[in-house]
Amino acid sequence: MNPFSSPGRVAAEVKPRVLIVDDEPAIRELLVMTLRRMNIDCLEAETLEQALARLQAASSKNAEPIHLCLTDMRLPDGSGMEVIRFIQQSCPGVPVAMITAHGNMEMAIEALKAGAFDFLNKPIELPVLRTLVTSALRLQEPVLPAQGPQLLGVSQAMEQLRRTAGKLARSQAPVYLSGESGTGKERVARLIHHLGPRADQPFIAVNCGAIPADLVESELFGHRKGSFTGAMQNKAGLFQAAQGGTLFLDEVADLPLEMQVKLLRAIQEKAVRPVGAQQEEAVDVRILSASHQDLAEQVQRGRFREDLFYRIHVIQLHLPPLRERTDDIPILTDHFITKLCAEMQIPPLSLTTAARQALATWPYPGNVRELENILERALTLCEGSVLDVGDLYLQRSVKTATPASMAQAFDFDQVQALGLEAYLEALECEILREGLKRAEQNKTAAARLLGISFRTLRYRLKKLGLEN
Structure with missing residues (x-):
């Protein structure tokens, strides 16, 4: 479907225009033929000089605009990177895709970092080309108000985060979301998806740390019937489920090393091979990922592949902890109280000045998620219509510990009586029992609260004889 067409006015529809920059006549001819069959007008340029002249002319007043640029990396008189930089400076609303030699991921990543919408590998696969062009042209459609994820807050950090999310939504570059647990990484990922051209396609979120190691490949890529014990029928993976949309890999640092190799290939080749299948299946997904761990540190320790790190870390977006944006606490507090009261079907409760002051000064090691949990507990246990400091039970929350405070807290006489190993196990x-209690025995949630992976939690529970 031509995104520029107007219902009821097919004859007068405005065709999109694409600038093709390549010094190989055969490549230009292939691209022109394909795009014209999509009802798209084409402009051609053989050199960097010609490309910049056409872009300059199109940006002048009353000129026909260019809606997309496809440029080769190597040009007789320069580089496609210069085309990308010119577009970013002079006509930033025009998406540009880089055409690179097959396997040259370094150049593709450099182009994405410079602001390219996406990239194409030579030899060009026509289905991939059509998908890319359709997605890019949808950026030109008018943005209609729609209900979607919101980032609440008035702090400067949140204003900047909203602006950055809007810019990232216009690209297909992989984005890595960093930040402490509870800062809202999945919400930001959903916002980036919602603001982009894939908004009406699936958004699939997966917690990589919650999938057993022996099932990760099947969950991500799918499997064929009979490929392993228990595979009773064909099953599509999460990549296939996200076809045309966005796949959010949360806690990506928890993926086993052998799975990281296969994930890297899937991202680079834009294809996956289900377990037990002979052929790969093409997939069109945008990859967003996140972790509360320091991914660069995991690379240095040999726990995360460096090549995969650079592939998913094209753009990093850091989410600040709640203690660094305290201006947002009152807004978040009112939002959660309204939401929780509606869910509990109770009249809205108010907070005393002292309670608000206590919330404003709390360090929130668990960030926004901890604030919501504090308020949910308070609303559940409060018997009146007003929440006071005592209703918040802040003294029972986990406080930020320092080595000095921890050293003062332990009982050395018990260490001597039990021995260090037995004391540490006890x-x-x-700690694990308390984590499970706070998470209402939900192990995935408990692992998140404790800042460890789901597999690590299961291992420790089993080791200590706590596994149910």
């Missing part, structure tokens, strides 16, 4: 049991 302490770990107590």
